[in-house]
């Protein structure tokens with residue numbers, strides 16, 4: 001102790017907070033020279049689907065605080081679960097010790113996951129859950145026998161986003177975020193993620209008969225001998241701009257992986273926990289992955305936590321005498337943290353108790369209707385969604401699909417306009433993302449959509 005009590009100050013006003021944020025915090029995915037110039041919002045509290053800033057202004061949380069919030073903010077039941085746990089213990093290690101809530105959570109996750117997944121490996125972010133899937137897939141084949149010695153590569157999709165650590169960036173494919181790191185990344189094999197609005201093959205669904213899937217099947221087959229796994233965001237690619245897959249594509253990828261001895265890793269970090277209207281996106285096409293990454297919504301949006309789920313077969317491939325060196329030597333310090341686990345247990349229980357997936361059905365139906373209205377706007381090229389994950393792609397010219405230039409920052413302008421009207425959203429380039437908490441009601445959803453509709457109109461007219 002240095003006898004200085006300054007860090008306990010509770011009497012800071014809004015201007016003070018803004019000042020110290022500006023001086024000391026480097027914000028993620030943020031050009032800080034803009035941040036230093038702009039007036040920035042400081043959130044003080046949340047309630048249900050609303051966020052409140054330090055001045056008491058209320059905003060609809062239109063992107064679930066970056067795709068994580070499920071049951072609303074300041075949820076009494078999640079709060080109690082946390083309070084109950086914190087009076088017992090906040091954290092003990094999962095390295096060589098078990099703990100109560102992480103064991104209970106693992107059973108619950110396996111209960112709700114695709115049927116063949118049997119084992120849960122914890123970590124603390126979506127990125128780490130992907131690293132784990134990649135390392136396990138690689139090591140699995142190293143240990144399977146000399147016949148598989150060439151299986152070293154990962155097959156990934158174009159424009160994929162799997163996180164920001166070096167391994168997850170290696171399988172990522174978003175030029176703006178990833179290209180500078182190329183010298184640091186490992187080599188991957190690429191399949192083309194379908195993007196029907198701007199089909200890379202110049203075809204039209206359904207006449208195309210899923211040509212993209214056939215091309216992917218060929219690549220999987222050709223590279224099977226040197227590839228241990230394929231990783232993909234199921235049903236919808238998030239960060240690339242909410243790009244939805246045509247029906248049938250994922251099932252074909254699964255088939256091709258199984259036929260060619262390539263493990264299928266589904267990255268459900270964004271899509272998991274009800275976001276697409278089903279508990280996991282894999283259920284839309286009845287797909288059984290060999291590994292599944294989950295994070296964002298796992299704690300209902302309260303605490304950082306992630307998990308990678310595996311089949312019994314993969315798990316068994318790591319069993320042996322200690323000196324055989326088949327141990328998975330990997331583990332993040334806060335793995336299986338009790339507070340996060342207790343919160344996640346409660347969140348999964350609330351899905352059942354509150355019938356979340358059923359309650360979402362009419363809301364999603366209404367959302368689909370509201371989204372159609374965006375097509376009336378002059379600069380809306382395509383509106384894509386699955387469940388409560390939606391992207392509105394703005395274009396300069398509807399006929400030619402010419403995009404707005406990057407420097408116009410049209411998405412950024414729209415979200416600032418929406419903010420003036422009491423809605424917080426965050427764009428992905430020229431795509432406006434809407435992803436409200438799963439508990440949003442139809443009226444609030446309507447307000448969210450009409451504010452965003454007006455904001456797009458005012459900014460692009």
Ligand SMILES: *Cc1c(COP(=O)(O)O)cnc(C)c1O
Nearest residue numbers: 125126127161162163238269270
């Ligand atoms: C957000 C996201 C990640 C990364 O998760 P972090 O918790 O930010 O590391 C990985 N994959 C997908 C599909 C995501 O949307």
